[in-house]
Amino acid sequence: MTVNDDSFTNWKHREEIAESMIPIIGKLHRERDVTVLLHSRSLVNKSVVSILKTHRFARQIAGEELSVTETLPFLRALTTLDLGPSQIDIGMLAATYRADDRGLSVDEFTAEAVAGATGADRIERREGRDVVLYGFGRIGRLVARLLIEKAGSGNGLRLRAIVVRGGGEQDIIKRASLLRRDSIHGQFQGTITVDEANSAIIANGNEIKVIYADDPSSVDYTAYGIKDAILIDNTGKWRDREGLSKHLRPGIDKVVLTAPGKGDVPNIVHGVNHDTVKPDEQILSCASCTTNAIVPPLKAMDDEYGVLRGHVETVHSFTNDQNLLDNYHKAERRGRSAPLNMVITETGAASAVAKALPDLTAKITGSSIRVPVPDVSIAILNLQLARETSREEVLDYLRNVSLTSPLKRQIDFTSAPDAVSSDFIGSRHASIVDAGATKVEGDNAILYLWYDNEFGYSCQVIRVVQYVSGVEYPTYPAPAV
Structure with missing residues (x-):
C-alpha cells in the first residue's frame, strides 16, 4: 500500500468516526439543551467534513491536528451524565485531560470537569423567550438566520415576528426570498415556506409573523400571542432612550439596538462588559x-x-x-x-x-x-x-x-x-x-x-440577547481567567 493509500484510508476512518458523532451531538442538543463545542466552535448541525475541519483548527494549539479519535470518548462520556442545559467544549476537555497527570479515566475526568452541569448544580430548562425583529435588512436577516439555527429544542430564543413597512404586492414573498438566498452568505440552511393568508414565514418549522407597521406605537404584540419579548431594532432609526422607548409596547420587555446608542443608552460588547447590564435595564445597544x-x-x-x-x-x-x-x-x-x-x-x-x-x-x-x-x-x-x-x-x-x-x-x-x-x-x-x-x-x-x-457582528448581537434573556448557558470546562 502506498503512502497516499494510507492517507486516504486514514481519512475514511476519520470520516466514519465524525459521522458517528453527529447523532450524539444532535440528541444532546435537542433533548438536553447541550451545545457541543470544539474550541468555542459549535458542532451542532455540522457536516462530517465541517467536524473534521474544526478538529484541524486545533493545529493552532500544539502544532498538530486534534483527532476525532481523541474527542469521541469525551462525547460518549457526556451521554452517560445527567446533564442540564450547557455548552460543553470537547476540544478543551481533550486538551486539559492530556495535561492532567492524576490517572483518571476519560469518564471520571469528564464527570469532574462538567460537574456544574450535572446533579443538583445543573440549570433547569428555562421557558423560551420570544424575540421580535424590528426591520429586516442586512443585519436583521442574518440575526433571523441565527435565531432559527439556535431554536434547538425550542426552549431558547424564539423568533416570533418581524416588523416591516408595507412594500406592496408580494412583499412577504420577496422578503422570504431574501432570507432564503444571500449573495454573500449563501443559502439558508433549511426550508422556508410562505403562508400569505396568515402573513407568516415558516422557517425550519418556526412560524414567524410578518407585521406591517410604519410606527412602533401602532403595534400591540400581545395580539399575536407575544409576551415579555426582546425586540431587536435593526433599523438604526432611533438611537437614544426616548426614541427606542417607543418600542416598549404591550408584549415587549426589552429593546436591543444593532447600532451605537446615544446618550445614556448602554453600549454593550459581549465578552467585555455584558455582565454590567442591570436586570431591570430595558434599553441597550450592541454598539457597532x-x-x-x-x-x-x-x-x-x-x-x-x-x-x-x-x-x-x-x-x-x-x-x-x-x-x-x-x-x-x-x-x-x-x-x-x-x-x-x-x-x-x-x-x-x-x-x-x-x-x-x-x-x-x-x-x-x-x-x-x-x-x-x-x-x-x-x-x-x-x-x-x-x-x-x-x-x-x-x-x-x-x-x-x-x-x-x-x-x-x-x-x-x-x-x-x-x-x-x-x-x-x-x-x-x-x-x-x-x-x-x-x-x-x-x-x-x-x-x-x-x-x-x-455575520460576526450579528453573532455578537445574539450573544447579548441570550445573556439578557437568561438563556446563555454556562460553558464547561470553564475558560481560564
Whole structure:
C-alpha cells in the first residue's frame, strides 16, 4: 500500500468516526439543551467534513491536528451524565485531560470537569423567550438566520415576528426570498415556506409573523400571542432612550439596538462588559461592528501590557448607506459611488470604546475608509504599550487568549500566510488577529484585525440577547481567567 493509500484510508476512518458523532451531538442538543463545542466552535448541525475541519483548527494549539479519535470518548462520556442545559467544549476537555497527570479515566475526568452541569448544580430548562425583529435588512436577516439555527429544542430564543413597512404586492414573498438566498452568505440552511393568508414565514418549522407597521406605537404584540419579548431594532432609526422607548409596547420587555446608542443608552460588547447590564435595564445597544471588533483585543492587550494610547484605522466594506452610483447623500463623501471608490469617512468606534471599557484611561482615536468589497473589514489597531515586548510574545499571548480565555468567542487567530478578506466571510468571532501582519517594536504594537462586519457582528448581537434573556448557558470546562 502506498503512502497516499494510507492517507486516504486514514481519512475514511476519520470520516466514519465524525459521522458517528453527529447523532450524539444532535440528541444532546435537542433533548438536553447541550451545545457541543470544539474550541468555542459549535458542532451542532455540522457536516462530517465541517467536524473534521474544526478538529484541524486545533493545529493552532500544539502544532498538530486534534483527532476525532481523541474527542469521541469525551462525547460518549457526556451521554452517560445527567446533564442540564450547557455548552460543553470537547476540544478543551481533550486538551486539559492530556495535561492532567492524576490517572483518571476519560469518564471520571469528564464527570469532574462538567460537574456544574450535572446533579443538583445543573440549570433547569428555562421557558423560551420570544424575540421580535424590528426591520429586516442586512443585519436583521442574518440575526433571523441565527435565531432559527439556535431554536434547538425550542426552549431558547424564539423568533416570533418581524416588523416591516408595507412594500406592496408580494412583499412577504420577496422578503422570504431574501432570507432564503444571500449573495454573500449563501443559502439558508433549511426550508422556508410562505403562508400569505396568515402573513407568516415558516422557517425550519418556526412560524414567524410578518407585521406591517410604519410606527412602533401602532403595534400591540400581545395580539399575536407575544409576551415579555426582546425586540431587536435593526433599523438604526432611533438611537437614544426616548426614541427606542417607543418600542416598549404591550408584549415587549426589552429593546436591543444593532447600532451605537446615544446618550445614556448602554453600549454593550459581549465578552467585555455584558455582565454590567442591570436586570431591570430595558434599553441597550450592541454598539457597532467596528467597536465589537476592536474592544475585545484592546481589553486583552490592556490587561497584559497596559495601553497608553492608540489609533484605529478601519478599512471597511461598503454598506447600503452608500450609493451605488454618485448621487445626493447627506454625508460629505458617501454620495460617491461605493463600488468604484475608496471613501474616507468617520467612525464612532474609537469614542465608543470609553462606554464599553470605562476603566481604560488611554486616549483612542479613529478614522475609516470604505472600500469596494461587499463584506469583511479590517481594523488596524496601533497601540503604545506601558511596557516593551516582542512580536513572538504578543502573538503567543493573543493565540492563547483566542483559545482558552473568556474572550475566546470574540477573538479568533489566524497564522495563514495568504489570508485575505473573503476568507473570513461567515466568521462568528468579533475579530480575527492576523499573525502574519502583526508588528511589534519595543512598546509599539500594530494589530491587524479582520472582522465580518455583518455575520460576526450579528453573532455578537445574539450573544447579548441570550445573556439578557437568561438563556446563555454556562460553558464547561470553564475558560481560564
